[in-house]
Amino acid sequence: MTSARQLYLYIVKNITVYPEKEAQAIAFMLLEHYMRLRNIDVLVDRPIPETSAQPDWDNIIKRLNNNEPVQHIIGSTEFCGLEFRVSSxxxxxxxxxxxxxxxxxxxxxxxxxxxxxxxxxxxxxxxxxxxxxxxxxxxxxxxxxxxxxxxxxxxxxxxxxxxxxxxxxxxxxxxxxxxxxxxxxxxxxxxxxxxxxxxxxxxxxxxxxxxxxxxxxxxxxxxxxxxxxxxxxxxxxxxxxxxxxxxxxxxxxxxxxxxxxxxxxxxxxxxxxxxxxxxxxxxxxx
The missing domain is CATH 3.40.50.150 (Vaccinia Virus protein VP39)
Incomplete structure (x- = not known):
């Protein structure tokens, strides 16, 4: 995927265990965490440089479809404006x-x-x-x-x-x-x-x-x-x-x-x- 919107749509399309709105929210969380891409970057379809390191999206999507919480995958979650490490x-x-x-x-x-x-x-x-x-x-x-x-x-x-x-x-x-x-x-x-x-x-x-x-x-x-x-x-x-x-x-x-x-x-x-x-x-x- 060469743009933020392409990547976003790919993630949302392949998350199958959540309703679409939740899949969209998860996709935004993943893009923010791994790529530092914000919602506005998806909306304007910001290009992703070829040199940008990307995680194994298919493996992440597989884990999500196995019901593993996205917070466990990225290792943290936000609470009262602060970032907290979480685990099982x-x-x-x-x-x-x-x-x-x-x-x-x-x-x-x-x-x-x-x-x-x-x-x-x-x-x-x-x-x-x-x-x-x-x-x-x-x-x-x-x-x-x-x-x-x-x-x-x-x-x-x-x-x-x-x-x-x-x-x-x-x-x-x-x-x-x-x-x-x-x-x-x-x-x-x-x-x-x-x-x-x-x-x-x-x-x-x-x-x-x-x-x-x-x-x-x-x-x-x-x-x-x-x-x-x-x-x-x-x-x-x-x-x-x-x-x-x-x-x-x-x-x-x-x-x-x-x-x-x-x-x-x-x-x-x-x-x-x-x-x-x-x-x-x-x-x-x-």
Whole structure:
């Protein structure tokens, strides 16, 4: 292919496992990553110099048609305007989680001394790192049970020059003393596993085959397992008037709200995402 548009059309035509609009979006991502070609370059049909090095497009398309996520192929994804490394060890950050981060940054935008935030189940580190970058006056801690996920998160923090205190910790079996000898936090934030196994059949193969199930799924018999653990932890380790923010399963909004209310959290709210779905719960420990 000798022009940006020819290459774009070739990629879109040969991606067969996605609807056309998604194939187009993937093609733009690939052109930007490998060729530094932007959408406008495709529109004006910018020539590609013969000397330009190109990847094996047919192999990339084959991997896509095998349902491998494009983010894994290029090795990164954008989240809140920052580029994060991703792998099969971590979830690919979703736009909904950006909204969760925005809530926290709005509520803690005013500089204050000794503010501490804990990101539970950090994965790629996207939540903790963005908070550390956008709220430089805040001390940010991040836990995960997976060594492989923590490696990815720490690398992202190094690349993005974010000051985050990482530690290995299992939210369902917290060990004491807490990492860093911190006793209480001003804020807990988490995007825990919340998809039930019965919902798996409706999910796409690129998610089921390539993203870590331990970060996605909970048993149908106890879908609120992690919210109970987070709420219980907050009872003892949130400061007075400390806040908790969690991303939730849209089908369990009222039930998740009840978990916090039963533990005497106040001002418990179900908040909707940009698509109008119940997606977050915010609660205050009082």
């Amino acid at each position: 060890a971590v979830l690919i950050p979703r736009p909904e989680t950006e909204e969760l981060v925005q809530m926290v940054t709005r509520d803690y935008a005013e500089p204050d001394k000794n503010i501490s935030i804990l990101d539970i189940g950090t994965g790629s580190g996207c939540i903790a790192i963005v908070l550390a970058r956008f709220l430089p006056h805040v001390s940010v801690h991040a836990w995960d049970v997976s060594d492989e996920a923590l490696e990815v998160a720490k690398e992202n923090a190094r690349q993005l020059i974010a000051d985050v205190i990482f530690a290995k910790q299992d939210m369902l079996n917290v060990t004491f003393p807490l990492p860093g000898n911190i006793v209480q936090f001003d804020c807990l934030v988490s995007n825990p596993p919340y998809v039930t196994y019965s919902e798996a059949e409706s999910m796409r193969p690129n998610v089921l085959r390539f993203e870590p199930h331990e970060a996605l799924f909970v048993e149908d018999s106890d879908p609120l397992l992690f919210y109970k653990a987070i709420a219980d932890f907050g009872v003892h380790h949130l400061k007075q008037h400390g806040k908790c923010y969690v991303e939730i399963n849209e089908h369990f909004g009222a039930e998740t709200k009840q978990v916090f209310e039963e533990r005497n959290y106040k001002n418990v709210e179900i908040l909707r995402d940009i698509n109008g779905k119940d997606r977050f719960v915010r609660a205050i420990w009082a």
